[in-house]
Structure formats: C-alpha cells, structure tokens
Amino acid sequence: MMSICEVKNKKRNMAAGALLAVILYLLLFYGSSEGSVRVSFLGGAREVGGSCQMVDTGRSLFLVDCGVFGNAGRDVLPEEPGALSFVLLTHAHTDHCGLLPDLFEAGFSGKVYCTPATARLVPVVLRMSRSFSRDKVSKESFDRALGSIVPVEFDDELIVDEVRIVFRRAGHLLGAAFMEIDIQTGIDSFRIVFSGDVGSGGSVLLAGLEQCHQADWVIIESTYGGKVRDPLPKDPFERHSVFINAVGEALRRGGDVLIPAFTMGRTQEITAALHLGLHHGAIPSGTLIYSDSPTAKKITTIYRESRMEFSKYILDLFGGRLLSPPGLREVKSATSMKVHSRSHEPSIFISSSGDMNYANSPRHLMRMFDREENLLCLVGWQSPGSVGRRLARGETPVLVRHREGRKLEKDWINPAIEILSVSSFSSHADQDQLVSWLAGIVGIDRVFLVHGEMDNAEPLQGRIRDELGLNVEIPRPGESFECDSSELVRKKTVIENAKE
Ligand SMILES: [Zn+2]
Numbered sequence: 001m002m003s004i005c006e007v008k009n010k011k012r013n014m015a016a017g018a019l020l021a022v023i024l025y026l027l028l029f030y031g032s033s034e035g036s037v038r039v040s041f042l043g044g045a046r047e048v049g050g051s052c053q054m055v056d057t058g059r060s061l062f063l064v065d066c067g068v069f070g071n072a073g074r075d076v077l078p079e080e081p082g083a084l085s086f087v088l089l090t091h092a093h094t095d096h097c098g099l100l101p102d103l104f105e106a107g108f109s110g111k112v113y114c115t116p117a118t119a120r121l122v123p124v125v126l127r128m129s130r131s132f133s134r135d136k137v138s139k140e141s142f143d144r145a146l147g148s149i150v151p152v153e154f155d156d157e158l159i160v161d162e163v164r165i166v167f168r169r170a171g172h173l174l175g176a177a178f179m180e181i182d183i184q185t186g187i188d189s190f191r192i193v194f195s196g197d198v199g200s201g202g203s204v205l206l207a208g209l210e211q212c213h214q215a216d217w218v219i220i221e222s223t224y225g226g227k228v229r230d231p232l233p234k235d236p237f238e239r240h241s242v243f244i245n246a247v248g249e250a251l252r253r254g255g256d257v258l259i260p261a262f263t264m265g266r267t268q269e270i271t272a273a274l275h276l277g278l279h280h281g282a283i284p285s286g287t288l289i290y291s292d293s294p295t296a297k298k299i300t301t302i303y304r305e306s307r308m309e310f311s312k313y314i315l316d317l318f319g320g321r322l323l324s325p326p327g328l329r330e331v332k333s334a335t336s337m338k339v340h341s342r343s344h345e346p347s348i349f350i351s352s353s354g355d356m357n358y359a360n361s362p363r364h365l366m367r368m369f370d371r372e373e374n375l376l377c378l379v380g381w382q383s384p385g386s387v388g389r390r391l392a393r394g395e396t397p398v399l400v401r402h403r404e405g406r407k408l409e410k411d412w413i414n415p416a417i418e419i420l421s422v423s424s425f426s427s428h429a430d431q432d433q434l435v436s437w438l439a440g441i442v443g444i445d446r447v448f449l450v451h452g453e454m455d456n457a458e459p460l461q462g463r464i465r466d467e468l469g470l471n472v473e474i475p476r477p478g479e480s481f482e483c484d485s486s487e488l489v490r491k492k493t494v495i496e497n498a499k500e
Helices: 004-031 100-106 116-132 139-147 239-252 265-279 294-304 311-320 333-341 361-366 388-394 430-439 454-468 487-498
Strands: 037-043 053-057 063-065 086-088 111-114 149-151 158-160 163-169 177-185 188-194 217-221 259-260 289-291 328-329 348-351 375-378 397-402 408-411 418-421 448-452 481-483
Touching: 037 188, 037 448, 053 448, 086 448, 100 116, 100 139, 111 116, 111 158, 116 139, 116 149, 116 294, 139 149, 217 430, 239 259, 239 265, 239 375, 239 418, 259 361, 265 289, 265 294, 265 311, 265 348, 289 333, 294 328, 333 348, 333 361, 348 361, 361 397, 361 408, 375 388, 388 397, 430 454, 448 454
Parallel strands: 063 086, 086 111, 111 149, 188 217, 217 448, 259 348, 259 375, 289 328, 289 348, 375 418
Antiparallel strands: 037 053, 037 481, 053 063, 158 163, 163 177, 177 188, 397 408
C-alpha cells in the first residue's frame, strides 16, 4: 500500500513527465521549417465560376479545380503550372474543370484525380466546350489532359506527396465530391475541406450530401448563400409535383411540352422526374418523350452505368429501368424536328440549350409558341439576356435566333404558349443548408467563402459568424492565406487540455 507521500510524488513525477513531453513536442514543432500551409484563391473568389484554388504545403503544390469563368481564359491559372505536383477536381461542370487542357498547354504534366463518374464526364464536357472554343489548345495538350485523369473511388484514401485525400459525396451532380485533405505539418496533421458545389437535396436520382465531421479550414461555396428557400418535401414525387402536374395537364389538354435543359445533370434529372410522373399516373401513359441532344445521350449512358451513386429510393422504384422511362426516344435533332413539324400525339421534347440561346430548344419553340395549349417549362438558370430569361419575365415580343438547315433565322415572336418557371431542380444548397452542414463539422478554425458573388457571400458570412461564432473570410481574387500551424497547435492543445 502506497503512503500519501508516495502518491504525491507519483503525481508530481507524472506532471513533470507530461510537462517534458509538451516541451519536447513544442521544441520539435517550432524547430521544424515545415508546418505551414498556404491556400491561394486564384479563381472563383467573389464570383460564380472559374473555380481554382492552389494549396502549397511546403513539400507539395497542387490545385483544387481548374474552371472556366466567362472569358477569363487563362487568368486564373498559376504562374508556373510546371511546378504543380497534381490537380484535384471536385466535379465535371466546366466552371470547375474547363481550363484543364489550358493548364497542360501551359506546362503542367502531372496527374488529375477525381471520382470515377467525374473521370468519365470530364472528357465529354471538355470535348463539347472545345467545339465552341475560339482559343484552341493544341490537340497534344488536350489529349494529354484527358490521358492524365485518374479515377479514385468515393471514400477511398488517396495519398500523394504525403497528402491524404478522400472524396465524399456532395449530391450536386453525378460524381460531385467534397474533399477532405489531410496534410502533415511538422508532427501534427492539418485538415482542409473543399466543399466543391454543395447539393440542395433536390436530386431525383442521387444520394444526398454526406456530412463532413471534422476540419481545421473549410473552403465552402456560396452561390446561393444569400437565399433561403422553402424547405423541399423529402419525397421526390412531391418535391417535383408542380412540374410533373403542369406537364400532365398540358398533355391532357392536347398540348406539347418543351423542356429546355442543360445536357449534363438537368436532362437526366428531368427524365427521372417524368418517369416518376408516369409511374404515379400524373403523366398520361403512352406519352412519347423525345430527347434530341447527342451529348445528353452520352451523359445519360454514363449516369445509367453509375448506379452506385443513386439513392436507394430510386433504385428500389425503377431498378434496371433507371433513366429509361417507357416512351423515351433518344433521337437525332433532325428526327425530333421532323416529328415536331408534322401532326403527332401530344409529346414532350427535352432539348438543349437550357436557356434557349442556341442548339435545338429555340427551333422547337418556333414550332409551338403560338398555341396556348402548349407548355414551356423552364427548369434551370436562365442567363442574362437569353431568350429563356426574356420569356420567363413575360417580355413580348421576344427575338428568337434559330438555325434551320444551314440558315440562321431571326424572328420576333408574341408567345401564346403557357410559360412555367420551376425552381425545384436547383442543384445548389441554400443558406440554411450550407449553415447546417458547417454546424455538423467539429474543430473549424477558419471558413472561406468562394464561388459566390458578394450579395450572396456577405449574408452567409454574417450568419455563420452570428450562429456558429466562426472566423469567416471572403477572399479576394488572387489572395492567399497561410495557416499559422504553431497557433493552430496551441489552440488544439488548449482544446485537448480543456477536455481533460
Ligand atoms: Zn457545379
């Protein structure tokens, strides 16, 4: 049995040992030249698009996303692309991956890591945007960009240059991920989370956004950081009932339905929602659905082959018939125009572009704008000045440019067609969803808001500060932030001590 004196001595020895350990720990840490991490906001700062952040760990230099912003071209690329070790992509929208060929043209020669579905979608969208681009990248650079993409499964651990990366589901688009990046700094580890684009929970097809549990720094999008939407019903049929019922009603009164939709993501979500409508009898059975974009067809095939990303609800409901509703006809544009020009049963036409500025959707409009039985459903973002934006605002007359054969024609129209704008397909989280996702993350030292204009970023910044008490930055384009690792270790030590 120990005497009181022995117990006191033992306690004193333990305390001395702990103190020595802390001193050694701090000496080791402060003695190390490593330990700082710098994040530079090259693109997507105070703006939507051109997403591009550079991380410098001292041992490794890499990019998170490499996106196009309007005509910004190569401005967002780092000065010395040849010095980069690798690139990580959150998802396949061009404002996150569109400058990849330019990066290779400018001297980058490393690997590009992303999820398997993103690895399949990126070549499709890059080829599509290359056909529109005036600033041509050499074929060699373009091919090298596509040949350097390496797929990494969700939840697997990727280790490059002692950086550990895990892709988690973001629920924004097939393959879309947020990333947990663990960087060894001295003897501690520092976690940066890049949200990419955060899903709204409105997808008919995809499993939702996963919760991130721990991070030191969080770089999060703020596209709709200033908006609060009415909460969406959980049931996908109910969630899209305004859209589905309007389509059903138009068909029953003998009208055609035109749904202009972007080829990646929106076309597939619309197809699945129409399938739900047919399944529940809200859309008449036997209705033919024409989808006439060759790019959409390629992307739909990739969706069909990526079942592991889909929600249990939709897999249980449609199983092997996923994205193949009865009546779906994936046709060439000439075929769908032929159908639309002659007498036919009331039908649905899903056609690009989503804002009706080019491709087939303006051609369909010219075949149906003058009948009030017909319905035009606007299901996505309408770019400023576009035909879709003007129609949504009820402007009349509206100038429509449409290509018929080789001729580009221009017509002023006074639309009699019913026009409906639907917001239930939005693929970005609103303010409530962004704040609640952040609230689930433990240990945050700093938050950075990107991918949002100031009128959305500022209200979100205020709410995060007020409700979560976090330090929130809205970086300027080109601005860099360095993690003061010694300060971070001190904070962590204080937290650990407080726990004990
Ligand atoms: Zn996106």
